[in-house]
Every structure is written in structure tokens, then in C-alpha cells.
Amino acid sequence: MDILGNISVYAVPIVFITILASGLSKGEKVFDVFLEGSKQGISTIIRIIPPLVGLMVAISVFRASGALDLIIYAVSPVMKFIGIPPEVLPLALLRPISGSASLAMTTDIIKAYGADSLIGRIASTMMGSTETTFYTLTIYFGAISIRDTGFTIIAALIADFVSVAASVWICTVLFA
Amino acid sequence: MRGVRVLNYVWVVMLISGFIVGMFSGRMEEVTKAAFDSTGKAVELAIGLLGIICLWTGLMKIAEKSGLVKGLAKILLPLLKLLFPDIPDKHPALGAVVMNLTANFLGLGNAATPLGIKAMEEMQKLNRFRRKANRSMSMFIILNTSAVQLIPATIIAVRASAKSHSPGDIIGPIWIASICSCLAGIAAVKLFCSKKDGR
Known part of the structure; x- marks a missing residue:
């Protein structure tokens, strides 16, 4: 399991070196290209502010009122039986539906339990290991007006469930 | 980052049930304060x-311009042929699929979506039933929703801003979890989606 720790440490520098070296080898003005790309980052962030505000208000009202605790309390016997911590259930349910809602929920969980707590790490891993399933389905099938999606949704939800289970398992093995 | 219709209901339910529970539990002041x-x-x-996203989109622009994306796509191509047996060799669908998946792998969201739509359009040309998804399309969607991301920059940034001691220590776990989820998705498509659905 040390290998995984090393991957986490070396992944970023290796990606940096590879990209910069390939840019230089093609004779690109590396820094100018970097700036050109960076500007896009600003508009990406501006665009996510409105949904983040709306969703973080809803999530914090839901948590501060005690409604979230009620749900966690209600589902905890079942979740404990499956082996998934009840605290991450809301995130597991939001993850396939909305990217900004699950980002807001992950942030909320990390604030409540700590980034380096087991719950915080499971939430981070869940957030990072899948995409927004229903959004992807909507744009790609919508683009070519497919009506009958066959087994795609079921297969996608199976993959999402496995990602939740695997996140809980790998974080428990590594960090508990 | 946009949601779907369900989110409209989820949002309203969270707010209204939150306020109602707050009234009954006598935490109305905390709830209002939390909201603001x-x-x-x-x-x-x-x-x-903002900082990490700018850094990352900037770096990925270099990857794109220097042809790294194309090079990586070339390496992935033989592997993808195994996953898309219904797409004939040299068909433009395969090119679009591999470029989209590579862009996703590198976290180039903005570049990935138009490539993905192009891939779907090309696969539609091979489709026997206009309105029905074939198994190549299902496979493509699964690879998109469960795709492995090389550096999950957003979540690292969230952890860094929450004062994590090692914000990047979830990179390895994220790879493992998404490889598991990706394999499960591929297996599900291979099992459920039959060839008679047309290619």
C-alpha cells in the first residue's frame, strides 16, 4: 500500500515535467500558452459561483436544522449493514445528479468532519472517482436525440455504486 | 457543472424540509445564520x-498544443478497439471516442464535451435504430461517467483550502476507486447490451 502513497506524491510532479518537456520539445512558447489556458480557468470559476451559492445555502440549512442528522440517523442501520458510513450517503445520492451539488456537499462534509478524517477522505475519493452521470447521459444522448437508452443508465448506476463501495473500502484500508 | 431536472426538486426539498425541521427543533436562528x-x-x-483551476487549465493547454493529447490517444487506440468491436477500423467514430476519453483523462472538460458529441454523431451513423442507443454508445457513456482522471485537481483544491495536511494523498485511492468503477461499468455493458441491439 506504500505504492499508492508514492503514486499520490509523485503523480503531480511527473505530470508537470512531462507536459512542460513535451511543450518545449515542440518549440512552444510554454509560458504564453500557459497564460492563454489559465484565462479559461477564470471563466470556469465565475460560472460555478451561482450554483454553488444556491446549493451551499440549501445544504447548510439542511444540516443546521438537524434534518440531515435525522436522515443519517434513519438510514444508519441499513448503511452500517452494507458497510457504508451513513455520513457520506447524501453525497453518494447527489454525485450522479449534479456536479456543483456534490462539490458543495463534499465541501460541507470536509468542513464538518475534517479533510484528513476518514469520512473526509472517503467523501473526497467518492467525489473524485466518478463523473456527473445524469448530466453526461443528458448531453450525449440529447445531442443525437436518442430516446431509448437501453441498459446504459443501469450500467452507469452500477459503476457509480461500485465507485462508492470501492472508495469506502480503499480509504478504510489505507487511512483507518 | 450543470445539473438535471431532478436537482430542482432536490434543492427545494432540502430548503423547505430544512426550514420546517428547524422550526420544530427550535434552531431557527442557527438555520437562518447558516443560510447567510x-x-x-x-x-x-x-x-x-480559482488558483488551482487556473494552474491546471494553463498546464493542460500546453499538453493540448504540444500534441501530448494526440500522442496519448494513439497509445490508447488499440485498447479501445477491444472495447468497441462494432466500430470498423479507420472509422472516424473511433478517433473521436479516443480523443474525448484522452481529454477526459487529462481533466480537459471544456475540450472533452464537443469531442464527445462528435463521437456520438459518428456512432449514430453506424446505428441501425435512430432512436435507440447501441452498445458502442453505451460503452462510450460508461467510459465517460466512470472515467479515471489523472489528477483530480478540483478535489485536491477543496482539500487544500480546508487546511488538509496532505491534500493530494487521495490521488492513489481515487485511481483505484475509479478503475474499479470503470471495470464494473465495462462488465455491465458487456453483459447486458447484446449485439442484436445493432452496432
């Missing part, structure tokens, strides 16, 4: 992400 505080926190979160 969180607007600031949402902006703080976005600003906290």
Missing part, C-alpha cells in the same frame, strides 16, 4: 479553487 453564512462560504470555495 454559507453564501460567503460558497464564494470563498470558488475563490479557493
Whole structure:
């Protein structure tokens, strides 16, 4: 399991070196290209502010009122039986539906339990290991007006469930 | 980052049930305070992400311009032929699929979506039933929703702004979890989607 720790440490520098070296080898003005790309980052962030505000208000009202605790309390016997911590259930349910809602929920969980707590790490891993399933389905099938999606949704939800289970398992093995 | 219709209901239910539970539990003041505080926190979160997102989109622009994306796509191509047996060799669908998946792998969201739509359009040309998804399309969607991301920059940024001691230590776990989820998705498509659905 040390290998995984090393991957986490070396992944970023290796990606940096590879990209910069390939840019230089093609004779690109590396820094100018970097700036050109960076500007896009600003508009990406501006665009996510409105949904983040709306969703973080809803999530914090839901948590501060005690409604979230009620749900966690209600589902905890079942979740404990499956082996998934009840605290991450809301995130597991939001993850396939909305990217900004699950980002807001992950942030909320990390604030409540700590980034380096087991719950915080499971939430981070869940957030990072899948995409927004229903959004992807909507744009790609919508683009070519497919009506009958066959087994795609079921297969996608199976993959999402496995990602939740695997996140809980790998974080428990590594960090508990 | 946009949601779907379900989100409209989820949002309203969270707010209304939150306020109602707050009334009964006598925490109305905390709830109202939490609501207003969180607007600031949402902006703080976005600003906290700004630096890493700029760094990352900048770096990925270099990867794109230097042909690294194309090179990586070339390496992935033989593997993808195994996953898309219904797409004939040299068909433009395969090219679009591999470029989209590579862009996703590198976290180039903005570049990935148009490539993905192009891939779907090309696969539609091979489709026997206009309105029905074939198994190549299902496979493509699964690879998109469960795709492995090389550096999950957003979540690292969230952890860094929450004062994590090692914000990047979830990279390895994220790879493992998404490889598991990706394999499960591939297996599900291979099992459920039959060839008679047309290619």
C-alpha cells in the first residue's frame, strides 16, 4: 500500500515535467500558452459561483436544522449493514445528479468532519472517482436525440455504486 | 457543472424540509445564520479553487498544443478497439471516442464535451435504430461517467483550502476507486447490451 502513497506524491510532479518537456520539445512558447489556458480557468470559476451559492445555502440549512442528522440517523442501520458510513450517503445520492451539488456537499462534509478524517477522505475519493452521470447521459444522448437508452443508465448506476463501495473500502484500508 | 431536472426538486426539498425541521427543533436562528453564512462560504470555495483551476487549465493547454493529447490517444487506440468491436477500423467514430476519453483523462472538460458529441454523431451513423442507443454508445457513456482522471485537481483544491495536511494523498485511492468503477461499468455493458441491439 506504500505504492499508492508514492503514486499520490509523485503523480503531480511527473505530470508537470512531462507536459512542460513535451511543450518545449515542440518549440512552444510554454509560458504564453500557459497564460492563454489559465484565462479559461477564470471563466470556469465565475460560472460555478451561482450554483454553488444556491446549493451551499440549501445544504447548510439542511444540516443546521438537524434534518440531515435525522436522515443519517434513519438510514444508519441499513448503511452500517452494507458497510457504508451513513455520513457520506447524501453525497453518494447527489454525485450522479449534479456536479456543483456534490462539490458543495463534499465541501460541507470536509468542513464538518475534517479533510484528513476518514469520512473526509472517503467523501473526497467518492467525489473524485466518478463523473456527473445524469448530466453526461443528458448531453450525449440529447445531442443525437436518442430516446431509448437501453441498459446504459443501469450500467452507469452500477459503476457509480461500485465507485462508492470501492472508495469506502480503499480509504478504510489505507487511512483507518 | 450543470445539473438535471431532478436537482430542482432536490434543492427545494432540502430548503423547505430544512426550514420546517428547524422550526420544530427550535434552531431557527442557527438555520437562518447558516443560510447567510454559507453564501460567503460558497464564494470563498470558488475563490479557493480559482488558483488551482487556473494552474491546471494553463498546464493542460500546453499538453493540448504540444500534441501530448494526440500522442496519448494513439497509445490508447488499440485498447479501445477491444472495447468497441462494432466500430470498423479507420472509422472516424473511433478517433473521436479516443480523443474525448484522452481529454477526459487529462481533466480537459471544456475540450472533452464537443469531442464527445462528435463521437456520438459518428456512432449514430453506424446505428441501425435512430432512436435507440447501441452498445458502442453505451460503452462510450460508461467510459465517460466512470472515467479515471489523472489528477483530480478540483478535489485536491477543496482539500487544500480546508487546511488538509496532505491534500493530494487521495490521488492513489481515487485511481483505484475509479478503475474499479470503470471495470464494473465495462462488465455491465458487456453483459447486458447484446449485439442484436445493432452496432
